[in-house]
Amino acid sequence: MRLNEDCRNGEEKENDRGSLPLSLPQQKLVVGYALTSKKVKSFLQPKLEGLARRKGILFVAIDHQKPLAEQGPFDIVLHKLTGEEWGRILEDYREKHPEVTVLDPPDAIQHLYNRQSMLKDVADINLCDSYGKIGVPKQLVITKDSSAIPEAVSKAELTLPIVAKPLVVDGTAKSHELSLAYDAFSLSKLDPPIVLQEFVNHGGLLFKVYIVGEAIKVVRRFSLPDVDKRELLKNAGVYRFPRVSCAAASADDADLDPGIAELPPRPLLERLAKELRRRLGLRLFNIDIIREHGTRDRYYVIDINYFPGYGKMPGYEHIFTDFLLSLVQSKYKRRLSNT
Template sequence: MRLKEETEYEEEKREESMVAQKYSIGGGFPQPTKAVVVGYALTSKKTKSFLQPKLEGLARNKGITFVAIDPNRPLSEQGPFDIVLHKLSGNEWRQILEDYRQTHPEVTVLDPPDAIQHVYNRQFMLQDVADLNLSDAYGTVGVPRQLVIKKDASSIPDAVNRDGLKLPLVAKPLVVDGSAKSHELSLAYDQYSLQILEPPLVVQEFVNHGGVLFKVYIVGEAIKVVRRFSLPDVSKRELSTNAGVFRFPRVSCAAASADDADLDPGVAELPPRPLLERLARELRRRLGLRLFNLDMIREHGTRDRYYVIDINYFPGYGKMPEYEHIFTDFILGLVQSKYKKRTAKPVEEPV
């Protein structure tokens, strides 16, 4: 069975070989004949972390120009743009982008506002991963069991009992709105303490994962994985002796890199590349997104059981190694793909 799956994987790799080559470091896209204009509508914090001098310098060398979008002026009066990058919140901005997409179909908007909204709600964020139910020779990918609580914290213990969730439980705000608070999490050790949590939220079974989290960055068809330190495992003894709710900041963002740490090989080993490629390909299609990352863990004590615990749109790419090469190649690939579609000759029907 494994041999058959490996053969199928090799066939897929051959079919995608040209695409894969384009996204290698120092990829081989020809320099465009005219400047590629990328409009960006980002918060000041995101602009600073993303538009670093190394990215802007490499982009200029490749014929790419980044231009700030003024959200207080009509978007159609700015540009012209080839691509629009955005990560601003609010219904008004979302409507502006939707209208712009309808009136300017020649511009690539990254990504569609409605698709982004889907992953801003933790009730729906992981549903596509769960529906995928990915399992092959390289491992299985699922999501932790979770429960949505929209109001009335006093009902949480009964709801947890009814659904059979096991302690400890990770609690996260239901809506991801870009604020630091929306990325905070709490770890609840006992049922009584669940009542002090603040809905709306999701509670998720905590899975021991060796204290290491894998951040899987996705830029179009390119994938880059880094390790981050995460919450430590919880032993049965700790669970029986500890009580209360422990609050943590945004663990995956604030944590130090674990790439160079002296870790147990069973904890440090990255998820298999074929598994990640299949997962990313399916989620790109299901989510309708090209710029996102997955927070992924391996259940401690197993070699092939993985869980996706969060999905983030337009994450902190500035922390991704070699991101400037990957991102500029991605932009050139989009422009080249659009050009080929515009210049493609219609296929004549046989007489």
């Protein structure tokens, strides 16, 4: 960790006594960030930067016009940029600067840019215990030829209505749009490459589970309403929706049926988060979960997002700054144990 000159002198004295407290006010934890302008605005809010300064954390913008190796020095690199070139730059930097924590490895993040691969890990976990069961909706990937979709859906025995989502998640608003197809004829109007998921009635509510290292925070968001059999017979066509879950659609303060509003059991979420952190190799992501309407313990993961809109998460500035400090603290403890 980088310290100013006065603090370095203090470190030498403190090391004589055998330890260095990580809470010294002189310390500066330098976090270099490479984020889109939209992400900077939503994430680096004044309340976060103010609290970070008080805790000795300094956020420094990474200049995309200069080589990354010539910038810093950084303790942590925080990023959410897409593109092969950026991935190569970051991997090269990780190799040459193993002392720097990169949040998160580009190859691990890539796993979440494809909706087929992102849910495979959830399906492989097949999580079922006394608190409930978590799976994924039955789904099908279509890469081309929209005219063949009705037959493919029939062969896969998917039940209408069907949710269609873009296969690739590239950070654009379009990649988070979804469509709901009510009849088989309308399926051929969808635009591949897409993932088709069976629509599961869930009381019009989803649970957005934010993961920040070991921390878990759950919020309620309004979602698509349930579809009954009469509505299915009455409606036809494809209905397109923008991003369904957003801060404006918060349901935390709404007057909801307790059976719908009840949060998933904490132990179940902790087990899922732990397994996904291990399998994905990521520390910053969120999981969109729904509960099948009419059940108490049947849950489905419908999406996973890397570095989501943490600015919409209540108390995010405290959770995130504590997480950043914990990363350096664990590194420092490892150094001590190796000496």
